[in-house]
Amino acid sequence: MKDLNKMFKPDSVAVIGASNTPGKVGYIIIDNIISGGYKGKVYPINPKSGEIQGLKAYENIKDVPEKVDLVIMSIPAAFVNESIKDCGEAGVENMVVISAGFKEIGEEGAKLEEELVALSKEYGINIIGPNSLGITDSHTPLNSSFAQMMPPKGNIAFISQSGAMMVALLDWSLTSGIGFSKVISLGNKAGVSETELMNYLAEDPETAVIICYLESISDDDNFVKAMRQTTAKKPIVVLKSGSSNAGAEAASSHTGALAGSDLAFDTAFEQSGILRVSSMAELFDIGLAFSKAPLPEGNNVAIITNAGGGGVLTVDEMERQGLKLVQFDEETKEKLRKGIPEEGSVNNPIDVLGDAPVQRYKETLDIVLKDDQVDSLIIMVCPTASADPDGIAAAILEEREKFGKPILVVNMGGPTFEAANHALRSHNVPTYVFPENAVDALAAMTTYAELERREADSCIDDLDNIDKKAVEEIFAKVKADGRDTLLGSEAYAVAEAYGIEAAPIKLATNADEASQLAADMEFPVVLKIASDKILHKSDIGGVKVGIESEEEAKATFDEIIANAKKAHPDIVPDGVEVQKMMETGQEVIVGMIKDKQFGPMIAFGMGGIYVNLIEDVSFKLANGISSQEIDEQINDTKVSELLKGYRGEAPCDIDAVKEAIKRVARLTLDFPEISELDINPIFVYENGSSALDIKIKL
Amino acid sequence: MKDLNKMFKPDSVAVIGASNTPGKVGYIIIDNIISGGYKGKVYPINPKSGEIQGLKAYENIKDVPEKVDLVIMSIPAAFVNESIKDCGEAGVENMVVISAGFKEIGEEGAKLEEELVALSKEYGINIIGPNSLGITDSHTPLNSSFAQMMPPKGNIAFISQSGAMMVALLDWSLTSGIGFSKVISLGNKAGVSETELMNYLAEDPETAVIICYLESISDDDNFVKAMRQTTAKKPIVVLKSGSSNAGAEAASSHTGALAGSDLAFDTAFEQSGILRVSSMAELFDIGLAFSKAPLPEGNNVAIITNAGGGGVLTVDEMERQGLKLVQFDEETKEKLRKGIPEEGSVNNPIDVLGDAPVQRYKETLDIVLKDDQVDSLIIMVCPTASADPDGIAAAILEEREKFGKPILVVNMGGPTFEAANHALRSHNVPTYVFPENAVDALAAMTTYAELERREADSCIDDLDNIDKKAVEEIFAKVKADGRDTLLGSEAYAVAEAYGIEAAPIKLATNADEASQLAADMEFPVVLKIASDKILHKSDIGGVKVGIESEEEAKATFDEIIANAKKAHPDIVPDGVEVQKMMETGQEVIVGMIKDKQFGPMIAFGMGGIYVNLIEDVSFKLANGISSQEIDEQINDTKVSELLKGYRGEAPCDIDAVKEAIKRVARLTLDFPEISELDINPIFVYENGSSALDIKIKL
Structure with a gap:
């Protein structure tokens, strides 16, 4: 430094x-x-x-x-x-x-x-x-x-x-x-x-x-x-x-x-x-x-106002900003009732009414700050005929000394509050003209206080079952072939090397091999022409699903190769890929976008064909990602509701999702040459998960 | 009045x-x-x-x-x-x-x-x-x-x-x-x-x-x-x-x-x-x-600034607010180049640079206001060493006279701009301290100008094929029965009376009737126990799908009645409902929420079982709803992308959706006694649509 x-x-x-x-x-x-x-x-x-x-x-x-x-x-x-x-x-x-x-x-x-x-x-x-x-x-x-x-x-x-x-x-x-x-x-x-x-x-x-x-x-x-x-x-x-x-x-x-x-x-x-x-x-x-007030210990806010409407506006903005309105217990309310007329409100936001003298503000302040539930306080003063801004400012400064809680003052008006604002600010109490600004400031302080308490582990640094060398070899082969896109079987091998649970895909170069691979995987399987040059594989008869036996696999291999040759006589396919058919689970996606400045950024969200329409995706940078951040990332999406068991359905294995995110993060950090990575969908089950379609581009 | x-x-x-x-x-x-x-x-x-x-x-x-x-x-x-x-x-x-x-x-x-x-x-x-x-x-x-x-x-x-x-x-x-x-x-x-x-x-x-x-x-x-x-x-x-x-x-x-x-x-x-x-x-x-500037004729905005960063902040807020940055043509750029040094920018936002004298502002203003593409202008002045706020204010006032376009001035600073702000405001040019506020104000003016041009027809007042009397009779019968929820067949009858396309549902009270109704509808059909007292109809064997013949319908009627009796010996069902099975279409919902203050509010959005999770819904009040508003309502949702033909799929019949919304609006206005109405899903096809499940509560 x-x-x-x-x-x-x-x-x-x-x-x-x-x-x-x-x-x-x-x-x-x-x-x-x-x-x-x-x-x-x-x-x-x-x-x-x-x-x-x-x-x-x-x-x-x-x-x-x-x-x-x-x-x-x-x-x-x-x-x-x-x-x-x-x-x-x-x-x-x-x-x-x-x-x-x-x-x-x-x-x-x-x-x-x-x-x-x-x-x-x-x-x-x-x-x-x-x-x-x-x-x-x-x-x-x-x-x-x-x-x-x-x-x-x-x-x-x-x-x-x-x-x-x-x-x-x-x-x-x-x-x-x-x-x-x-x-x-x-x-x-x-x-x-x-x-x-x-x-x-x-x-x-x-x-x-x-x-x-x-x-x-x-x-x-x-x-x-x-x-x-x-x-x-x-x-x-x-x-x-x-x-x-x-x-x-x-x-x-x-x-x-x-x-x-x-x-x-x-x-x-x-x-x-x-x-x-x-x-x-x-x-x-x-x-x-931040320059004036101490940090709040939590997000429970009390409001004191002499104008009911101002209190409501404050609450509106608090909800937008995720701050909580303290619900006073009966004891606090009872104390408040002694000083506040019946037309006012002892429920938060506390309305001390337009005719509130300094003493009523002061007593209310004292009761509220004493309440352990209250983490911070917003006080609002409108320049009503009875309001004494300077007196209220003095009362705030006095009460503030007794408690270490942050107090933000909203002095709603202009010239009337000049002296009060000066007195408060020069004694380290922040003042604002409008409630929205005070709430935004308090929300920022609360967020910061939460961030300070955040645990930053290095959850992707100590993953087991990582075979970096295997991936290096695969990438070397892809580069040697003059390709930039991995075959499905290669992408599966990469996933396997990094412990990412996926539906097995193996490359068969002849019919016997296809039949053997299929038997190893257990039926049913899918057979698919393997070539990065053939784009619309289904359209040319290059994909066959639901293969149930070794014989069928053998015959299908030949059929697919023949279909490919007929459609693209000039292309020599790499063979036929055999993939195990998995049972359907909750569909999610895990992907990676490479940012020019910050490197790999991991995407997680709802999977399926309407991914781009639903846009239920949350992002985190891979570098330094913590367990807590992965939890946040998952919880930021709507699909997390489905994973948790929506409307009585059985919950899915969220730990498996976390593991997949961690391992994708680690993979994309270990190999900066990966320019694109997209797994859509991953099926998530009650136990475990399975990546179905993995796309990796170098 | x-x-x-x-x-x-x-x-x-x-x-x-x-x-x-x-x-x-x-x-x-x-x-x-x-x-x-x-x-x-x-x-x-x-x-x-x-x-x-x-x-x-x-x-x-x-x-x-x-x-x-x-x-x-x-x-x-x-x-x-x-x-x-x-x-x-x-x-x-x-x-x-x-x-x-x-x-x-x-x-x-x-x-x-x-x-x-x-x-x-x-x-x-x-x-x-x-x-x-x-x-x-x-x-x-x-x-x-x-x-x-x-x-x-x-x-x-x-x-x-x-x-x-x-x-x-x-x-x-x-x-x-x-x-x-x-x-x-x-x-x-x-x-x-x-x-x-x-x-x-x-x-x-x-x-x-x-x-x-x-x-x-x-x-x-x-x-x-x-x-x-x-x-x-x-x-x-x-x-x-x-x-x-x-x-x-x-x-x-x-x-x-x-x-x-x-x-x-x-x-x-x-x-x-x-x-x-x-x-x-x-x-x-x-x-x-609004109090100072004329209304803009469109949402194309030009920006002139002497600080590049301020221009960028302005553009950021404009994008949030849906305003458009004018792309100048070569002619305008050529003119601008004569007065603006190379380090500046003749692309919008125009950067006249921190050393801009009054004359450079004035010439730039003149060129920009003359450009027909420009509907409104934001001018930003930072108090750099060379800036002459009063001179620039005078130039703005002079140029403003020549053109009728709204000009909003951002004088970024405090004491330095006191005189300039006074001069501008007292001559009807609004001034702001920060660009965000000017953009928000301009966006509001642009929205208002658009609203003024909006067509407000009374599209639900002159619908044909409305049989109010039929609905009155159905509701009278429901009330007479002491119920508040309509049977499926009754809800269908209401839809039919108001010209809402729906999959026919009829009530059969004996096996022969069921068979006859099924034959009239064309097979396949669904048979369902009819009773507002039996909640989980499938669980007790009260629903049978894919009935293909008259004989099957007849037998199934008896089976369902028997199942219901077995499960709920104390309940006398209203009969068995026969519903035509429809082919699947794009699922949407049309519903109504009754607001305490404003009456029926129509909801439109993506249908299906995850409606509440996806929350792809848009609302309009029924009273006075216009054709343009219904278009907006549909376009506000993501499902509208699917209806228009997402990624090459065939487009659906959006006119049928509009018709359904209009007729539901009319129905709920005509009958204030309807407390809840929910159609989920409506299948939308390439031609026409069909409401599958209609729930009406009084």
């Missing part, structure tokens, strides 16, 4: 390209560093000037009398790499390259960027950028950015892949009372990646939550395993653009990145414990909650 | 319960009326005082020397009804009852409210309330409310069922630059309903859009037909709380209303052309767009 501490806490900073001309980037950066209150040494570097903004300037970084901790580079792209060499020779270890004109402008820039990456490795320099707007650390304090504002101090770290979006969101956050620990403009991510920064921030005591705007992920198929450890330390909330097809297309033209599918991103984020949001407002709503 | 003009444009207003004591409701109302700038006559009514707030007070409304147009009532609940009588005698026609203490406090209040309703009818007084916070009209101007603020003048009418929520939203709107024509607090809706107000506002020239917060709908099963006409005149956007199960429960305890199911609300809103939103922010985002 890169040590990025001096990137954010440098004892000295040099600005290469420092300027005395107001409005120039090299001027603004020096100005921002000084006016931002940076307490270390600042060295302007500029070949022309003896003094810049009152500081002694140096011609070259190598002239600076001490080793500089951080360099901010802001000179034309053409000169950057030469300057990086100087920095490397001067022992610089951390750098932010503000200069644009690299990959983002096309081929020529991309070449420069490649050189930059090579130099950063050669000299061991951590480089953020190029094309970054800079970084700020409000605790150091250091504003080394080209942006016009130093964000308010706080404990939210904000990473943005777009400089323009970063500036926009910081500008907006000025009106919302949100504080930041660090703000990082990633630029082209040529050197330090977002995941390296996340790892660093996860250990940063000044950061409570990491929020990110991302357009691509730098990391590859190890992302899930690596990030799972990071998210265990700190919540990470990501807005990743390009979730739609058209959006992904626009994004790839914008960032020049070859993006994986959005489904894979969703899956990768979910498996790694990253919370993905779909709007900017959500990014901040959720960041705010 | 009630004439509510004098409610909002009265020449004189009397306040019953007017007070000289600051802080009292009767004081605040008089104060609000005067300080709100009301130009008509104001009459305080109070038995004690000679003068109130400088105005001559009267002891009783009957003492006022002229007929008063509007009365605001604010006296204790116990005295309200007596006072209404006085008003009625004084010729008052419009009234707002602020007084609380009616239905919302329980039984006693409910009685008072019933009296109030009776009096309002007796005297012909339009009453808003009771328990209303009052009404305001910013154009009259009249602020007769108990709320502390007169909202800014504008063209949005806002109706709220909750006073507290109304105050909250008005408080919030003060920070958002939204203007209102009328603000109406509905209170308990004892007199004037929200639909009556919507009808009035639809004709109001000062109102461009109606936004509502509702907890219940007063109107009954005529809602869809009535509202369709209203929404054709003006867009109506509704936030209806209680969409979740728990929320609906909380809502019904809060409003005391017996609410219909939320699914029925969704369907009713959609069929009536009302736009339903699920959050408060959306209510105002969408209201703002």
Whole structure:
């Protein structure tokens, strides 16, 4: 892991390209560093000037009398790499390259960027950028950015892949009372990646939550395993653009990145414990909650409101988000009844009525927070004639001290709540204008708390009965034949080698062999012409089902070969495949989609001919998949209801399904040359399962 | 329709319960009326005082020397009804009852409210309330409310069922630059309903859009037909709380209303052309767009942005909302290329780059708006160092004048855009902080524009081959028998009477009859014991399929009767039903769910045994259903893909399905006594269809 501490806490900073001309980037950066209150040494570097903004300037970084901790580079792209060499020779270890004109402008820039990456490795320099707007650390304090504002101090770290979006969101956050620990403009991510920064921030005591705007992920198929450890330390909330097809297309033209599918991103984020949001407002709503409130211990929520309708809207959104409404017991209700008039409600959501004075809010709060069932609380205040927002805020702060539970406040209105919102937020109580936003934030916290408790075993690492060598041999033979698709008998052999239960398929090259294989399998069997060149096998009489005897098998072999020759005189078939006919079970599919970015992604769902219509499929990335995730994957589908025994039918062997998923995951990870794998259907029985049709393409 | 003009444009207003004591409701109302700038006559009514707030007070409304147009009532609940009588005698026609203490406090209040309703009818007084916070009209101007603020003048009418929520939203709107024509607090809706107000506002020239917060709908099963006409005149956007199960429960305890199911609300809103939103922010985002921008002519959107990532986020949300990204032709791209540097993008979303000066925005805008393909435009501005928000706003206003297309502006940030947002909004260009909100608003406008073009025929009013009398007779017989469930043969007879194609089922009471009926139907047939008391008919040998001859039918009749007697010696069966065996077709279901509020709701979807698991069902309310809606209903399901001929299969007779839906809708409307109706399956063939199993319960 890169040590990025001096990137954010440098004892000295040099600005290469420092300027005395107001409005120039090299001027603004020096100005921002000084006016931002940076307490270390600042060295302007500029070949022309003896003094810049009152500081002694140096011609070259190598002239600076001490080793500089951080360099901010802001000179034309053409000169950057030469300057990086100087920095490397001067022992610089951390750098932010503000200069644009690299990959983002096309081929020529991309070449420069490649050189930059090579130099950063050669000299061991951590480089953020190029094309970054800079970084700020409000605790150091250091504003080394080209942006016009130093964000308010706080404990939210904000990473943005777009400089323009970063500036926009910081500008907006000025009106919302949100504080930041660090703000990082990633630029082209040529050197330090977002995941390296996340790892660093996860250990940063000044950061409570990491929020990110991302357009691509730098990391590859190890992302899930690596990030799972990071998210265990700190919540990470990501807005990743390009979730739609058209959006992904626009994004790839914008960032020049070859993006994986959005489904894979969703899956990768979910498996790694990253919370993905779909709007900017959500990014901040959720960041705010994590930055202020403790994590809830469960998903049981209480609501206190002075407007019944607001309580109902809160419940509506809670149901959408999977949060639970606490059902108070009689004891709690009895206590509540003492303070709340009859027209109100002591059932959750608690309606303290529009005329509620501060005292009624305070007493209710106390009773509710004391109730062990309650994991978290949403308090809503409408500006009725009797409402005293400031008094209620004070009561909340007082009660909050007594209990460690998260409280989210919905102050529904504008100017009336300005003072109350300020008081609450500056004492670590998150406030929202509308209930939906508070619920979304609370749901994210609850999800994160659940993820933290999740068990991440490595269930596919220690499977028995795996014969890797057998599969290697099969694939070698397929490649040697100049084919890319496995015959049914080969695919069966692969399944067998990886312990995937399947209906036996063997290849017979003559009639006697067919008869013998059939007898070994037990009747009835199916005979099928074996050739990857003959597509519509049934249409030409290349498939015969229900063969019941050795004699029949022998005769059928000849018949099928004859039919094939007649239909395709030019094709020499590989022989005839003999497959055991299995009794029908519940049909499921297990398949693999190869994602460009994250590698094999396992699909599980309802099988049968209408698979694509019903779309009852759930996905997980193979790499690092855990037992719990496989359970979730199965339970996410409707077919799981059938497997469990729908409407009194006998339950199927779900363990057999899990085993099949594990082994397919292991197979596709062990053999990256598998480009497609599809088992449809697998018959699942009361005991065991059997893969009927296995398609493998290399 | 009630004439509510004098409610909002009265020449004189009397306040019953007017007070000289600051802080009292009767004081605040008089104060609000005067300080709100009301130009008509104001009459305080109070038995004690000679003068109130400088105005001559009267002891009783009957003492006022002229007929008063509007009365605001604010006296204790116990005295309200007596006072209404006085008003009625004084010729008052419009009234707002602020007084609380009616239905919302329980039984006693409910009685008072019933009296109030009776009096309002007796005297012909339009009453808003009771328990209303009052009404305001910013154009009259009249602020007769108990709320502390007169909202800014504008063209949005806002109706709220909750006073507290109304105050909250008005408080919030003060920070958002939204203007209102009328603000109406509905209170308990004892007199004037929200639909009556919507009808009035639809004709109001000062109102461009109606936004509502509702907890219940007063109107009954005529809602869809009535509202369709209203929404054709003006867009109506509704936030209806209680969409979740728990929320609906909380809502019904809060409003005391017996609410219909939320699914029925969704369907009713959609069929009536009302736009339903699920959050408060959306209510105002969408209201703002309607209030400022013209309607788009189609769903083809262009995007101009100075931050590539923002464009991608916009596209992501557009795809979620079903909006289309215009694909520019070469001509437009060529024009765009002249002004946009190579690193930008002339493909939609157009990226004018972070360094875009005002002129580049302006030229791009001009080219894009001129393109006939473009129906609407979203312009995004991030506060980059080069961005000039005010200049861009001026350019937008100038270009907007030339073309009549809707332009929505996303000014991403806070303080930087204050002046620009003000300039744009005050010249009727809606502005948003985040792209998602602009897209949601534009999607709502596009949906509304489509709804306006929708054809609403009355396709179930003029069906031929309907024999209502036959059904009446069957139902009379069922009732006379003391049953509530129809026998299969009776259900078939009902289907036949309403022209619903079904597999014939006839009741045989002896073996000869069974044999004759079977012969008439053509073999093969099914024989089934007829009794609503025998539930598991197959288990006791009460069902025999594949009967091929008259003799077999005869023998089977006796066998079934014997089996039934053996299993249930105490039950006298109605006989044996003979049903023609039909060839298998694509299975669909048509059913009816009776909604408490909106009456029969027709379900259509995939048939078969896993109906409840697959949940491929779409709903429409029967009342007023149009041909276009039936098409939508079918197309909303996955089974429609099968009906159209999935993967090369022959298409099924979709017209037959439509006919079945129409006739079931008509049947359930004609006979409100039908409590349940379920046809599962209907076999659909290449030509025609056949209902196999029809269940009807009264």
